[in-house]
Amino acid sequence: MLDFLIKKISIIDGSGKKAFIGDIGIKDNKIIIKNLSDYEFKEIINGENKIICPGFIDVHSHDDLSVINDKKVSHNIKQGITTMIVGNCGFGVSPHKSAKIQMSSLYNVDGIQKSWNNFSEYFDLLDNEPPSINIGVLIGHHTIRRHSLDLANKTSPTKEELSTMISIVEEGMEAGCLGLSTGLVYEPGRNAKTEEIISLAKNIKKYNGVYVSHMRNEADRLFDSINETANIGIESEVKVEISHLKTVGKDFWGNSIKALEMIENYSDQGLNINADQYPYTARSTMLKALLINGTFDQNNSSSPMGKSDSSEVLLCSVPGDKELEGKTLEDIQYLYDLPTEETVKKLLSEVSDKILVAAFSMNEKDVQIIMKHPLVMIGTDGIDCGSKPHPRAWGTYPRILEHYVKNNNVITLEQAINKMTLMPAEKFNIKNRGLIKENYFADLVIIDLSNLKDNSTFTNPKNPPDGIDYIFVNGKKSIEKGKELNVFSGMTVKNNV
Numbered sequence: 001m002l003d004f005l006i007k008k009i010s011i012i013d014g015s016g017k018k019a020f021i022g023d024i025g026i027k028d029n030k031i032i033i034k035n036l037s038d039y040e041f042k043e044i045i046n047g048e049n050k051i052i053c054p055g056f057i058d059v060h061s062h063d064d065l066s067v068i069n070d071k072k073v074s075h076n077i078k079q080g081i082t083t084m085i086v087g088n089c090g091f092g093v094s095p096h097k098s099a100k101i102q103m104s105s106l107y108n109v110d111g112i113q114k115s116w117n118n119f120s121e122y123f124d125l126l127d128n129e130p131p132s133i134n135i136g137v138l139i140g141h142h143t144i145r146r147h148s149l150d151l152a153n154k155t156s157p158t159k160e161e162l163s164t165m166i167s168i169v170e171e172g173m174e175a176g177c178l179g180l181s182t183g184l185v186y187e188p189g190r191n192a193k194t195e196e197i198i199s200l201a202k203n204i205k206k207y208n209g210v211y212v213s214h215m216r217n218e219a220d221r222l223f224d225s226i227n228e229t230a231n232i233g234i235e236s237e238v239k240v241e242i243s244h245l246k247t248v249g250k251d252f253w254g255n256s257i258k259a260l261e262m263i264e265n266y267s268d269q270g271l272n273i274n275a276d277q278y279p280y281t282a283r284s285t286m287l288k289a290l291l292i293n294g295t296f297d298q299n300n301s302s303s304p305m306g307k308s309d310s311s312e313v314l315l316c317s318v319p320g321d322k323e324l325e326g327k328t329l330e331d332i333q334y335l336y337d338l339p340t341e342e343t344v345k346k347l348l349s350e351v352s353d354k355i356l357v358a359a360f361s362m363n364e365k366d367v368q369i370i371m372k373h374p375l376v377m378i379g380t381d382g383i384d385c386g387s388k389p390h391p392r393a394w395g396t397y398p399r400i401l402e403h404y405v406k407n408n409n410v411i412t413l414e415q416a417i418n419k420m421t422l423m424p425a426e427k428f429n430i431k432n433r434g435l436i437k438e439n440y441f442a443d444l445v446i447i448d449l450s451n452l453k454d455n456s457t458f459t460n461p462k463n464p465p466d467g468i469d470y471i472f473v474n475g476k477k478s479i480e481k482g483k484e485l486n487v488f489s490g491m492t493v494k495n496n497v
Contacts, residue, residue, distance in 0.1 A: 002027050002041035003475060009047025009446070013436040014054040014421035016414050024052060026442045029475035029489075033438045045470065047446065051413075054421040054434050055082025055133075055443030055473065056397050059276050060243055060379030062086065064093045064137075065103050068112050071131040071488050075384045078464035078484065079397045082443035082473045083134040083433060083493060085424075088243060088381070089214040090183030092140020094119045094172065098147040102140070105286055105354050107385040108319065118168075120175040123492045132486075133473055134443070136428060136493040138181040138212055139172040141200065142189045152188035162199060169203045176494025178428045179210035181243075184225075185304050186289055190216070194228055201236035207495050208429050212241040219249045219306040222259055230266045230273060240266075241427065244381050245275035245370055246283065246362050248306030253363040260373050267375060274427055276379040277370050279399050281362040282458070284316060284383060284390035287355040288348055295359075296341040308359045310340045314458060317356040317386025324351070326388040326459070356383060358390045358458065368410050371400075377423040378416075388461060395456030398465035401447070402454045413449075431496050446470035 004026040012019045025032035025039060032039070058076065061084035067073055076084055086093065091106065093099050096116050100109045116122045119137065126135055146152045148164040157165065169180060180201055183189050201211045211233055215225035226242070233240035242263070247255040266273050285305070290296065290313075294303040301307075313329035324332065324347075333343045347355060370376055378400060382393030391399075397420060404410040411419075425434025432440045445468060452467030464482075471479035476489035 002032060002039045004043050004045060004477070005036065005039070005041040006045045006047045006052060006446070010051040011436060012051055012053040012414055012417045014417055014434050016418040016422070018414060019051065024436065024444070026472060026475050029442055031436060031438060031440050031442045031444070045446070049450065050446055050448050050469065052436070052444055052446050053417045054436055055445050055471065056080045056420040057082070057424040057430065057434055058084040058380050059241070059377060059424045059428065060085065060088050060381045062088060062091060062106055062381070062383050064091065065099065065109055065112055066107060066384070067131050067135065068114055068125070071129065072484065072486065073132050074464070074484060075382060075394045075462070077132045077471060077478060078468065079394060080445040080447070080468050080471060081133060081397065082445070082471065083136065083430065085136040085138060085178060085428060087138030087140045087177070088181050088212060090140045090142035090181055090186060090189040092143040092181070093122050093137065095143065095147040095168065098143045099140070102143045102146055105288070106356070106383055118175065119172040119177055123175055123494070126492050130488050131490045132478055132488050133490045134493050135490060136178045136430065137176070138179050139169055139177050141180065141182040141192070141197070142186060144168045145188050145192065153191050155191050155193060157196065162196070165200060166203055169200050173204055173207040173209055173495065176492065177209070178495050179212055180204050181212040183214040184216035185214065185293055187292070194232060197232050198235045201232055201238050205236060205238050209495060210239045210241050210428055211236065212243055214243045217304040218246055219252050219304060220302040221304065222247055222252065222255055223262060226259060226262050230271060233271055233273060239272040239427065240274070242273070242275035244283070244379065245277055245376065247366055248283065248361040249303070252306070253366055256366040256369045260370065263375055274375050274377060274423070275370070276377045277367070278379060278381050278392045278396055279367060279371065279404060280390070280392055281364055281367060282314070282358045282360040282390065283362070284356060284358045284381065284392070287344060287357045288353055290357070290359065291341070291344050291348065296344055298341070306361045308361045310343070312360040314358040314388070315355060316358055316388050316390060319352040319354050321351050322387060325386050329357070356385055368404070371404060372411055377419045377427070388458070391456035391458055391461040394461055394464060395454045398452060398454040398468065401449070402452050406449065406452065429496055430493050433493070442472050442475040444472040
């Protein structure tokens, strides 16, 4: 007996192959394709004029701690995400005390009552109280550094401190983590030397783990940062993922071509290296990080995070003053009657040092060039905080499908789905997901492409898309005709050597 039979639907299986019309069954938590006529079924879904594809795998999520209190993860599941990988940019879930300190710069963690002693207990917590979608975990470098060093911001750990960090990495990988992440523009990881990262990354090799990095510089030293990231992979003999590949700052627009050539050359030389991307010309980050990295410093022409004018910086989340959310830094500058950098310092000292912003600093042509490259996959980098979060938290995947596939033909539908499903599954060693195949987990999305619309904007970001009709997570119907069913069928996704 099938739980569901989906009839006469256009199947895009995730492999990159052309779509074809067929039927798909779901039994328990698995996909059934063979001998469907032998089965009876509980429910039939008419798939005519719609497409079905594997559920999207978000390789770059920051919902590590928020998922503890918000099992629905509405901003993710409503856009078709059935698996998310947390622990990115060096922000990670364990050790718990340091995780809460580190994560507090992204969102409010005060309401998180549950605790855990290590990665194994975090996995147990999610397994016992599953969210709506599957979760894979990376070990965050910031968090383990904050826990292990007597001064988290010093440049070199002692042998004992390095040993403590390594033991946490080993525990995390043994528990099932998918790899190690760094955020080398943020505190405290920005102070680490390359050798420290190599020493840690060597300990994920035997687990087939991935080294994932928000690189040290995405502007004037982008190419140096790619070399550093690749060399960490080479020296530690592990796979490499470059987070949210971009080139920021007008002076460096066009550098995407050489950046991709470098990545391709490393790949040709045998390094397993990829990048991911979100489909916007604005990034989202901490205002404090922009200040620390010299974005507003008029006396210095360079910045690891690029330069942004005050009119190009939008306040997304302002703890303590919601009225400022949705305003530009230029608006605040006029209010304070101060130069840009002094305005930023006043905001951070008198309002909150945990302000999140969206900064418009990329070029659309670069976005498209990166998106087209066969080594690049998709991730949201979403942070659903404040009243005006960056729309990527709600709209990344529908934007790709509507704007870049349907309306502008930047990539094909099959290419887009591959970048969202099988590519990340293979990269992160996620077994039996990311592909519509017999006996694979039934993580599936049914889309009415003719009515697909990305509704998440910078002025009204918290709007789910139209046209994503059904979502199944491990065989359970989680979205029906666009409506959440509050079904919590997610699983933890662990490494498989």
